Amino acid sequence: MSEKPKIALYWCASCGGCEESVVDLAEDILFVVDNVDIVLWPVGLDFKKKDVEAMPDGSIVASLINGAIRTTEQEEMARMLRRKSQVVIAYGACAQLGGIPGLANQFSLETILKFVYEEAPSVVNELKTRPLERFKDNGRTTELPGLWNVVRTLDQVIDVEYYIPGCPPSPKLLKEAVLALLSGHLPPVGTVLAPDIALCEECSKKDTKPTDLKFESFKRTHLWEVDPEKCLLSQGFLCMGPATRSGCGALCVEGNMPCTGCYGPTSRVRDQGAKFLSSISSSIGADSVEDIDKILVGIPDPVGTFYRYGLPGSMLKRKVVL
Amino acid sequence: MPNHNTEKQWTPKIVAFFCNWCTYTAADLAGVSRIKHAPNIRVIRVMCSGRVDPQFLLDAFAKGADGVLIGGCHPGDCHYIEGNYKCLRRFQLLQKMTTDMGIEPDRLRLEWISASEGDKVRVVVNDMVSKVTKLGPLGLPDKFKSWDEEMKIFEHSIEEKEVFEHV
Numbered sequence: 001m002s003e004k005p006k007i008a009l010y011w012c013a014s015c016g017g018c019e020e021s022v023v024d025l026a027e028d029i030l031f032v033v034d035n036v037d038i039v040l041w042p043v044g045l046d047f048k049k050k051d052v053e054a055m056p057d058g059s060i061v062a063s064l065i066n067g068a069i070r071t072t073e074q075e076e077m078a079r080m081l082r083r084k085s086q087v088v089i090a091y092g093a094c095a096q097l098g099g100i101p102g103l104a105n106q107f108s109l110e111t112i113l114k115f116v117y118e119e120a121p122s123v124v125n126e127l128k129t130r131p132l133e134r135f136k137d138n139g140r141t142t143e144l145p146g147l148w149n150v151v152r153t154l155d156q157v158i159d160v161e162y163y164i165p166g167c168p169p170s171p172k173l174l175k176e177a178v179l180a181l182l183s184g185h186l187p188p189v190g191t192v193l194a195p196d197i198a199l200c201e202e203c204s205k206k207d208t209k210p211t212d213l214k215f216e217s218f219k220r221t222h223l224w225e226v227d228p229e230k231c232l233l234s235q236g237f238l239c240m241g242p243a244t245r246s247g248c249g250a251l252c253v254e255g256n257m258p259c260t261g262c263y264g265p266t267s268r269v270r271d272q273g274a275k276f277l278s279s280i281s282s283s284i285g286a287d288s289v290e291d292i293d294k295i296l297v298g299i300p301d302p303v304g305t306f307y308r309y310g311l312p313g314s315m316l317k318r319k320v321v322l
Numbered sequence: 323m324p325n326h327n328t329e330k331q332w333t334p335k336i337v338a339f340f341c342n343w344c345t346y347t348a349a350d351l352a353g354v355s356r357i358k359h360a361p362n363i364r365v366i367r368v369m370c371s372g373r374v375d376p377q378f379l380l381d382a383f384a385k386g387a388d389g390v391l392i393g394g395c396h397p398g399d400c401h402y403i404e405g406n407y408k409c410l411r412r413f414q415l416l417q418k419m420t421t422d423m424g425i426e427p428d429r430l431r432l433e434w435i436s437a438s439e440g441d442k443v444r445v446v447v448n449d450m451v452s453k454v455t456k457l458g459p460l461g462l463p464d465k466f467k468s469w470d471e472e473m474k475i476f477e478h479s480i481e482e483k484e485v486f487e488h489v
Contacts, residue, residue: 075473106422106423148472149472150469150470150472269377273419274376274377274416275376275377277412277415277419278375278376278377278412278416281412281416282408282411283411286411287407289410292410293414296414302418302422303419303422306419315377315383315384316423316425316462317466320425320460320462320465322424
């Protein structure tokens with residue numbers, strides 16, 4: 001049997017959407033399977049951790065890891081795959097920037113556990129039982145992974161060569177990345193494998209975007225009807241298109257939902273949230289402190305709005321006092 | 323609380339972005355007029371307060387500033403017509419955001435100081451230094467380090483486990 005390049009797929013703190021995006025390759029997945037050997041893919045195939053551990057270091061061509069890092073198990077697997085792989089790709093918004101799980105960096109671990117196991121309206125837990133990291137029963141010890149206080153991006157834990165952005169990444173980006181890996185023509189380390197232009201550039205509503213935006217109020221999509229012909233920003237909806245990398249084909253905007261920024265910033269921007277905040281607020285149509293405040297009422301949760309997919313990877317990373 | 327100068331008493335570090343046409347000139351005037359103010363500010367000259375990208379301010383905090391001050395021309399006086407209005411709008415939203423992130427509002431301040439108001443530089447700087455001194459150090463670089471301590475503990479336990487498994 002000829003040696004095909006080996007690829008591993010793994011998930012950490014993520015929803016499983018990134019795994020879906022692999023299946024979304026549709027017929028192209030046959031091309032992938034023809035050309036590479038998948039050696040680990042817990043969602044799709046039955047390989048064991050010890051099989052991968054037994055492989056020589058550096059024998060996997062590329063590991064595509066999705067999800068943020070929150071537990072000790074995730075760290076352990078990420079570090080193991082790092083050792084076994086020539087290239088590690090942070091796959092999806094959570095691995096690249098922290099993603100939706102990264103919003104937990106606004107709360108302490110205790111606050112989260114207390115809510116989930118005691119206070120959530122759907123929970124009945126009179127004994128206030130919580131999972132233990134170690135539990136002994138009949139002389140056998142069961143272990144669960146420990147939880148960290150901080151949610152981290154993949155590159156805050158291990159070295160990462162490339163990033164594929166998106167929540168989830170489009171199958172097109174995955175296919176292009178696999179082709180690049182097979183051809184051996186790889187871009188410089190640290191590259192995000194997606195077009196380096198803002199989403200507005202590929203938006204079909206681009207021509208209706210005014211040069212001078214002016215927000216009289218900020219609208220939320222569940223309260224207002226969207227005009228499908230016009231730029232969402234010009235209608236007062238917070239569309240992150242100007243501060244978000246393209247590559248998704250403007251899927252949300254085509255469906256008349258504003259961009260929420262899952263593809264992260266372009267290479268010219270360090271902190272996507274701060275940049276979008278800057279772009280949006282400078283176009284507020286008011287000049288006095290009071291009038292500006294009245295319009296800002298339309299953005300009740302700035303952190304959740306501007307850092308929806310990128311809090312752990314942002315400059316501040318986490319709420320300062322926890 | 324981490325203390326940067328363990329020997330001496332801690333004093334705040336404040337990064338100040340002053341616009342070339344008004345506040346920087348005012349600070350210059352304060353100097354020429356030998357007006358004394360607290361020495362805690364590090365002034366960075368920008369062409370306009372409208373040039374102050376919120377990324378600059380977050381970066382200053384992330385790199386160890388205890389407070390950030392922006393100085394621009396009075397409303398209506400901007401050399402570039404409306405740069406200071408843009409700055410004001412950004413400032414108000416950014417302060418809302420940083421407050422949600424746990425940075426006290428007093429650590430971020432915007433002031434209009436015209437070229438002739440050398441004494442206002444003194445009043446504003448002294449007032450901000452006293453307010454930030456009361457708040458104490460923000461110390462984000464130290465916080466980032468202490469947050470990552472937990473990783474070291476786990477790294478250690480993983481290494482032990484791996485040594486064990488390889489035997």
